[in-house]
Amino acid sequence: METFKEITPEQITDNVFKLVGKEWMLITAGNSDGFNTMTASWGGFGVLWKKNICFCVIRPQRHTFKFIEENQTFSLNFFENKYLDALLYCGSHSGKDVDKITNSGLTPVLDGTPYFQQARLVIECKKIYFQDLIPENFLDPQISDNYPAKDYHRMYVGEIIRCLSK
Numbered sequence: 001m002e003t004f005k006e007i008t009p010e011q012i013t014d015n016v017f018k019l020v021g022k023e024w025m026l027i028t029a030g031n032s033d034g035f036n037t038m039t040a041s042w043g044g045f046g047v048l049w050k051k052n053i054c055f056c057v058i059r060p061q062r063h064t065f066k067f068i069e070e071n072q073t074f075s076l077n078f079f080e081n082k083y084l085d086a087l088l089y090c091g092s093h094s095g096k097d098v099d100k101i102t103n104s105g106l107t108p109v110l111d112g113t114p115y116f117q118q119a120r121l122v123i124e125c126k127k128i129y130f131q132d133l134i135p136e137n138f139l140d141p142q143i144s145d146n147y148p149a150k151d152y153h154r155m156y157v158g159e160i161i162r163c164l165s166k
């Protein structure tokens, strides 16, 4: 299998709208004692507080939420299209109910922040901020349509501390 090479955030050439919105990512958090992953298609990258950052949003009922909360870091994992089935699986099954890592067929790398061997791009982030989204701040009323169960996301901002690319 092709090996990873460390790159800087500035060397990422992917279009973020395609990368996150169309190809999706696996948000992974935990450590060698326990970790979880879930598919996400909302989030992004940019610059904030003079740092290269990413942001993602996680609903509180996700099993992954507990791991993001309990750990200082998380990883965003991006894959070639041939891994779509694994992303669909991780986006429709909860680690609360099944051994989704084994069932996904993906191989975790458990040296530090967990990530996946099959990823083509891994962005490792250190949590530096979180905020629960509140409906009082929805300036566009249509945003509420995303929350029929009022399970508002918690937004995490992560400082990008390492990027691995194949």
Ligand SMILES: Cc1cc2nc3c(=O)[nH]c(=O)nc-3n(C[C@H](O)[C@H](O)[C@H](O)COP(=O)(O)O)c2cc1C
Binding pocket: 024, 036, 037, 038, 039, 040, 041, 042, 043, 057, 058, 059, 061, 062, 063, 064, 065, 087, 088, 090, 091, 092, 093, 094, 095, 096, 100
């Ligand atoms: C394409 C796609 C995008 C998703 N994006 C998000 C997201 O941004 N935030 C979120 O909380 N859940 C998102 N989900 C839902 C979770 O991936 C899904 O509920 C998953 O089963 C949670 O797994 P867990 O309970 O093991 O954490 C998405 C699912 C899919 C299929």
